Amino acid sequence: MAGHHAKDDDTVESCGLMTEYHQTCYARAGKGKRLWKKVKYQLVEYHSLPAYLKDNEYILGHYRSEWPLKQALLSIFSIHNETLNVWTHLIGFFLFLALTVYTAMQVPKVDLxxxxxxxxxxxxxxxxxxxxxxxxxxxxxxxxxxxxxxxxxxxxxxxxxxxxxxxxxxxxxxxxxxxxxxxxxxxxxxxxMMRPITRWPFFAFLGGAMFCLLASSVCHLLSCHSERMAYIMLRLDYAGIAALISTSFYPPVYYSFMCNPFFCNLYLASITVLGIATILFSLLPVFQNPEFRTIRASLFFGMGVSGVAPILHKLYLFWGEPEVFYTTGYEVLMGALYGVGALVYATRIPERWKPGKFDIAGHSHQLFHILVVAGAYTHYRAGLVYLRWRDLRGC
Structure with missing residues (x-):
């Protein structure tokens, strides 16, 4: 053993004396460390993922798996199969933030x-x-x-x-x-000679839209960190979707039935309770499993369909007024965009037709995100019509 240590000491001493060799040793060590980092944060294929990250079997590669939180955050600027999922809703969030500021700064003007x-x-x-x-x-x-x-x-x-x-x-x-x-x-x-009508239902919708879009972006960015993080982020994502759908009802219901308090409170209470129930159901661990994908989409789709009753009621009360037809047209378009988005999400089209071809761009979740932003913006346009209508008409 003593001879062995002496040999090691001689090696260290000789390496210290040989400056060029010493530098080569450190260069090789640094290169190996950098190579290890690259391998450690390498994108992996679907079959290499832990069970909690396996959600879409038709997306075959470019996954991040159990990355440190810092690396997961920085991956917002790199290319992987979640990049466009993050940015489609992050851009949507900033769009609605700008619309909220713009709407708050605008003084209602009477159409002359x-x-x-x-x-x-x-x-x-x-x-x-x-x-x-x-x-x-x-x-x-x-x-x-x-x-x-x-x-x-x-x-x-x-x-x-x-x-x-x-x-x-x-x-x-x-x-x-x-x-x-x-x-x-x-x-x-x-x-x-009158104050403009209250804006809180409109800003509640804008707040719900921003919460949904930001929660979705954060979920897609950080879920790769750990199983615990993925669990929390998915619950946040589901809560955001329920919040968007629920608050989308507030402007049409409030401004359509503000002169009929019974129906106004009935519809607002119903959609609020339904939204809370959906959020609570989404907290169940089984709700996350891939086999419940269709049930998830159907539950959120059902929340949207429940808006048919107040729309038909509004048409009955105000038939013949142009604003009613304008807002209903926007709401039908919004429902169609959300419905198509839910259908695309549940059926995994188009990647199910060509697995692996849409890993980076064009897969169903990205299309779903784009349709959600388009539907929310359509509803924003309908809200502007409601505000102008009630500012001028009152009860």
Whole structure:
């Protein structure tokens, strides 16, 4: 043993004396360490994955498996089979964040296009005289502080009764203000004297959309770290989907039935309870298994289909109003986009047709993400119509 240690000491000493050899030793050690890191964080194939990461048997390669948290975070800038899953919803999150800021900064503006309807009649009237008549009548109206709390129909009625029947033009009074002109004027002036309708249902939807998109991105980025992390992230992802679907009901239900508190509360409570129940069910470990993929898609699809009842009810109550048809068209398109997305997700199209060909780009989950963002943006457009409609119409 003593001779063995002496031999080792001689080797170390000689290596220390031979500077060139010493540098070569360290160079080889550094190269080996870097090579080990590359091998350690190498992308692997489906058959090499632990059971908890095996979800789609038609995506054959480019998987990250049990990477350290730091490496998983940095992989957002590298190419693997989750790259586009992360970025499709991360970009969607920033899109809806910008839309939220934009919507919050916009002061509601009254649409004055209807002025063109009777511009030809009004241009012959003495508009200065009309202003004087209206100002004389305003003191008889309720306090200006009380106007925002009054129903819009009541404000319109007060203004209609206040507007004069005739205008003076020179020495004659033959320019009669028609009934329809007075009604149009009241419809335009009334919203200017009232506060805009509450925005919380619209911002609840925007918040739900942002939570869903961000949770999805984080889930796809970090689930490769460990089984425990994958369990937490998938529950967060399912909660985000349920939140998006639930809050999507808030604007159409609230703004359609705000003048019918019973139905408004009934529909809002029903979708909220359904969303919470879906989140609780998604916490069950068995919900994560691949064989329950169709059940997962069907459950979320069922939440979306439950919106048919309030839409049909809205059409019955407001049939003939243009805004109702516009919003319903947007909602049908949104439902179609979500439905197709759920179908693509459940059937694993197109990778099931050519396994391994869509590992990086074009597989079903990426298409599902794109359709979700498109559906949410369609619903945002419908929400803008609801806001404008209720700002002008009131109850």
């Amino acid at each position: 296009h209807s002025l063109q309807h009777f511009h030809g009649i009004m241009k012959k009237a003495d508009l200065h005289k009309l202003q004087e008549e209206l100002l004389k009548c305003l003191p008889s109206l309720p306090s200006m502080d009380m106007l925002p709390s009054l129903p819009s129909w009541h404000v319109k009625e007060l203004l209609y009764n206040c507007l004069p029947e005739r205008f003076s033009s020179g020495n004659h009074t033959d320019n009669c203000v028609l009934h329809s002109v007075k009604e149009d004027l009241a419809n335009i002036i009334a919203p200017l």
